[in-house]
Amino acid sequence: MKRWILKAGSVTLDGLIEQEVELPEPGPGEVRIRVCAASLNYRDHFVVENAGESWRTQDDVIPVGDAAGVIDAVGEGVTQWAAGDRVVTVYLRDFLIWPPNQNMGLGLGSLSENGVLAQYVVLSSERVVRAPRNLSLSEASTLPCAALTAWTALQHAYPPKKGQKVLTLGTGSVSLFAASFAKAQGAEVFATTSRADKISKLEALGVTSTFDYHADSNWGDTVFSATGGIDKVVNTAGFGSLNQSIKAAAFGGDVAVVGLMTFGDVIEPASFLAKGISLRGVPVGSRELQNDMIEFIERHNIKPVIYKTFEFSNVKLAYKAQLSSDIFGKVVINISEE
């Protein structure tokens, strides 16, 4: 079968090499998946570059964590799956229910965990969940990391009630999924962006109004004044945006912190305390939350935003597209027919 690997010691896309190898066999407690599609995340470039020397070991690794496919063989003792089942991968390891733990890793397709950029992968039977019935497997491949992160940010604690206000930051895929989920729950969604050309796309997803975080470094206060305060801020920008997120938040609001794009804020205590804000770290999510999310996606017929789709032979172009400043949605790689 064909697969892509990142060669040991490589730190550029030159290290991404296509190989022809034996079909892997599922052992006890494992399943083999015929991978139909995979999708990329922001972190996949960190894995290529081994950013901070934190994402790779000394060995070759099959990259990428998000995939959807069809089970084609089950190992000994596996009863919850059968050949023909449509599944998506579970991003983190040994994280069946909240809370997170020390063994979760950094996601399939990093460190010592071979990922999904292959025609067939073998995984623990717990490392997949059923794919939503309302999505193709190309669409479903977008879910494991970004959608689950958005879901956990919204739903795990302080879920927004109908009519409450949700703020998403920027137009990364976690934000886009958060906007779709929040709209489906009856929340009013606001967004920040720095790109005027993305505004109409955000509005097409149901965003009520947008705020320019680049032109207005005090966007938090602006959002608060314009909206009366945001009940749930999905902070995909990160730790340099904490204080602005807190400013935007309503009294009693929740700031779910997802991102590692910005750094360095010291929390300004006065309004953090007076407003009674909760600030929560969200590391993707548990398998249990992923199953809840899949049910929700089916019930509300949520569709992912897909930016571009590539063939399996054009994986390097897919990685380049992931870096485009025009990106709006997921980069998907089709690997085999559904």
Add this chain to the structure above:
Amino acid sequence: MKRWILKSGGYDADALIIEDAQKPEPGPGQVRVRIEAAALNYRDYLVMTNSLWRTDLDLIPVADGAGVIDAVGAGVTEWKTGDAVITVYMRDFPTWPPHPDVGMGLGSANEHGVLAEYVVLSASRLVRKPASLTSIEAATLPCAAHTAWTALQKLSPARPSDKVLILGTGGVSLFALSICRHLGIEAIVTTGSEQKRERLLELGASEVVNYRIDPDWGNTVYQLSGGVNKVINSAGVGALNQSMAALKHGGNVVTIGMISQGEGEPVNEYALLGKGLTIHGMPVGGRDGLVELVAFVDAVGLKPVVHQTFSFNDAKLAYEEQRSSDLFGKVIISID
């Protein structure tokens, strides 16, 4: 009647003066309370010395009061004369969440406090005093105990199998320790002063860690306990990263109080995300929490730790004692 005021424009102890005044009359929706005891909090020093806490009023200071209702205004049905009551710190804050108008507590800005023989308050600004406490003891509850209760029981509520880390030995911390003991929750306490160790162990702390000797106390607590579920952080944003180091995965740190404003470090992103932690900020709490706390105090026989009691005329000495480095428990002013 007699009352103490902080004179407008005065920001030191000289501004605190005792004067005669008319006994106030309750208007519609209000009651008059004959104050029997008042208790000080750390913030009372800030109210005295920091113009951010004051307006141009001659302000009756102090928020925590216990007394007896002696006159009821028109339309008030929930109280009658003779009812024993304690004050509610924040304004118009019946239940979570807070809002922009809760104020900064009685006895600050334009809200007269309780350092007077008689005060008039809105009927909802009081709850019944616990029957099991004297007025002197009950006066200690409105700020510190209420804050501890909210931090333990209202935000990411602690369960009996949990472990809690309590920072320092201020008013909120000592109440948190007592509440934990009565709930069967294991509590570890940090202190900067070895002299307090014995008393903390007597009060029920399972471990005492000295943060002055051990600047990596967060890790030490983690090693000792296997990770705590909750940190009660009265030490401000500067203690957040060490607090997060002490937490188990999925744990929370509740940040309260006035100390170390703005001297923090950037939040440790790998701890917050990797462990899936929550940081709460909170202002004292809603009135419903104080009602629960009063019922709890009566149910379990919780007693406050009292540091020292002063007479009404010695209020200035009380303020000084509140700033003592030996402070261990509440400073109370008796008005009887």
